Amino acid sequence: MNTDEARARVRAVTGPELLERLEHLDATRTRAPVDDRPPACAPDRGAAVDCDVALVGGGLSLLYAPVLAALGVRVHVFDRGRAGVTHREWNASDSELQSLVEMGVVTADELAGLIIARYREGFCRWHQGGTYPVTGVLDRSIDAGALLALVRRRAESLGVVFHDGWALTGHATGERSVALRFADAAGASCEVVARLMIDARGAGSPSATADLICPTVGGVFTGLAQGSAPDEIDPAVGEILVTTEGVEGGRQHIWEGFPGRPGETTVYLFYYDKRERVGDGSLVNLYARFFATLPRYKRGDAVLQRATFGYIPGWSRLSPAPRSPSPRIVLVGDAAARHSPLTYCGFGATLRSVRAASARVAAALAAETVALDPVVHDTDLHRGTGALAHMIASPPQTPSEAQALNGLLDAAFGTLHAMGDAAYGRLLRDEMSGGEFFRFLHATSRRRPEVYGWVFRVMGVAGVGRWGAGVMRGLWSKEATAR
Ligand SMILES: Cc1cc2nc3c(=O)[nH]c(=O)nc-3n(C[C@H](O)[C@H](O)[C@H](O)COP(=O)(O)OP(=O)(O)OC[C@H]3O[C@@H](n4cnc5c(N)ncnc54)[C@H](O)[C@@H]3O)c2cc1C
Structure with a gap:
């Protein structure tokens, strides 16, 4: 076709x-998005603000709107299309979904219906x-569409204001607020001043690096x-x-x-x-x-x-992290990319983040501080699994090795299965400890010793060094401290 x-x-x-x-x-x-049409000037110290938080992007991260609003934060949501509509x-x-009820976004009955x-x-x-x-x-x-429609209704009932059809085109940061410029499909533009912006534009954000x-x-x-x-x-x-x-x-x-x-x-x-x-x-x-x-x-x-x-x-954790371009802009969701680089489960990761991240944003607003980045949940396990994802993204290119990646993944998942259902599940749910992760790597390499040569070929000596250092700093040192 x-x-x-x-x-x-x-x-x-x-x-x-x-x-x-x-x-x-x-x-x-190919035409990476850039925020290149900033407002004429950054807001000065005494500039009037239109809202506390401008949530830019109303996809999955729309979940932040009702949670922040329930904490007393004045939220405006902007989306280049209609907020609360998804093509996913x-x-x-089950345990991840329960957090929707704990956050007060849906009732237990509503969750059962979703x-x-x-x-x-x-x-x-x-x-x-x-x-x-x-x-x-x-x-x-x-039902992703029903979930986001429900989240939008809950947000509206808490006073969140929606601006559908407005795409962010630029921003200018002042001492106490950030000015944002938006454009609609007809070419009209408008400016909004917020105390903080949450960048929830997903893979379309210029910060999604x-x-x-x-x-x-x-x-x-x-x-x-x-x-x-x-x-x-x-x-x-x-x-x-x-x-x-x-x-x-x-x-x-x-x-x-x-x-x-x-x-x-x-x-x-x-x-x-x-x-x-x-x-x-x-x-x-x-x-x-x-x-x-x-x-x-x-x-x-x-x-x-x-x-x-x-x-x-x-994000493999082998290169610099996506970073906010301004102390008054906070990255969440796919723009921040702190979810698992192995499973790419952004939904589960967002469910783990929204409550604590919203509390941090509300606390920063109350205290007039801004040092928030990264605000979303991350786990040290990703320092280890990032290199595995990097290898899957770099499969051998010669026809004679076409089956090699399948063979390695079969050895890895065969190992996980042999470690038991609980350990296997912990890796996929981002809950595996450092010691268990090392046992998994060790057992996989015993099944398939050629993996060592491959790791060096794909990542290079420097990459392996960076990976090892990151893993030791994160996973292994915490494991040792815990012992
Ligand atoms: C096909 C598919 C299936 C998936 N399935 C799962 C799954 O089963 N489980 C799981 O855990 N994860 C899954 N994911 C991952 C998950 O969907 C994402 O991690 C998640 O949607 C990211 O949320 P987000 O809010 O960062 O971005 P998104 O949900 O992508 O929302 C971004 C929003 O920003 C808006 N926007 C973009 N640019 C601008 C702009 N300039 N101005 C204003 N608005 C803008 C867009 O219109 C959009 O509404 C899947 C992803 C895909 C692609």
């Missing part, structure tokens, strides 16, 4: 507005390798064959990571599939890559591959019901 056919197929399902979002995302890959489907583990599927288990399977089941990981699928990226396309399908064979979908099982071939076109493509409402299945195709390598049109190209190769993954008369797509940034 060529890219025009793929574009037409997506447009037929999503309509022009979502296709515009897809093409905007693709365009930002999310899954997470969960559209529960799985007995999930699994990872590598081409020509084994199948490795795990429980308690990404085992709940939620994380070194890895995961282009992801797919959608919700009906018509896929149900059953327990590898090319069928079992409604009680989530497929977390599955490959159906080796490296092709220089990339290791990976499938994910999880059932939703009765008869529906969400299917994604993605690959890990270096940010600078992913160019214009990557999502449309990936869609062309998706439609052409779906039968390798699942059989049936697949009918696309809703398209879901995006770029998810990932």
Whole structure:
């Protein structure tokens, strides 16, 4: 299938507005977004402010709006489209979802209504390798659109003001506030002064400089064959990571599939890559591959019901972190990229962050301080898993080694499975301790000693040194202190 056919197929399902979002995302890959139209001058010390917090981006991070508002913060939300609308489907583990209730964003009954599927288990399977089941990981699928619509209503009821259709184009920081310039699709512009801005523009933020990226396309399908064979979908099982071939076109493509409402299945195709390598049109190209190769993954008369797509940034911890350009701008979500660089689970990471990060923002506003960056949750485990993600993003390019990455991943997941369900789940939920992570690496390298040569080839001596130092500083030193 060529890219025009793929574009037409997506447009037929999503309509022009979502296709515009897809093409905007693709365009930002080669014409990196810049905030180059700042207001004429930065606000002076006594400038009147329009709001405490300007939340710029109303995707998943819209969750911050009701939580901040409940803390007494005056919040305005700006989005280049409509805030609270998403082109994603999310899954997470049950314990992560409970935080929505604990934060007061939804009631327990509302959460139960948002969960559209529960799985007995999930699994990872590598081409020509084994199948490795795990429980308690990404085992709940939620209605992402309904969640964000509910979050928007909750925010509005708490006095949050919404400005749909306004894109941020520039900012100028003053001593006590930040002036923001927005433009709409017709070319009109307006200026707003806020005490703080939260940059929730996701992969489209100019500050989203994380070194890895995961282009992801797919959608919700009906018509896929149900059953327990590898090319069928079992409604009680989530497929977390599955490959159906080796490296092709220089990339290791990976499938994910999880059932939703009765008869529906969400299917994604993605690959890990270096940010600078992913160019214009990557999502449309990936869609062309998706439609052409779906039968390798699942059989049936697949009918696309809703398209879901995006770029998810990932930070390997081997390069400088995404940083805010101003003390009055706070990065959250994909712009901050503090989620796992191995699983790219930005939804789960945001659920872990919103409550504490909102409290920190509210406290900083109350104390008139600004030293917040990074405000979102991070974990030392990412210093270790970042290098693994870096390696998956750099698969061997020679045809004779096309199966090598699958072989390594099969050894790694075989090791995790042998370590037991609890340890396996802890790695995927970002809860593994330093000592356990070292045992995992050690056992994997015993299964596949050639991994040492590969690590040095992909990361270089300096990269391995940086990784080792980061791991020792973070994971290992804390482990030693705890002992
Ligand atoms: C297809 C797909 C499936 C996923 N599935 C899962 C999953 O199952 N589990 C999981 O944990 N994670 C998942 N993720 C990751 C998760 O969706 C992201 O990590 C999360 O959405 C990031 O939230 P965010 O608020 O930072 O950005 P987003 O949710 O991407 O929202 C960004 C918002 O900013 C707006 N915007 C952009 N530029 C501007 C501008 N200049 N001015 C104003 N507004 C602007 C956009 O319109 C958009 O509304 C998935 C990602 C993709 C792409």
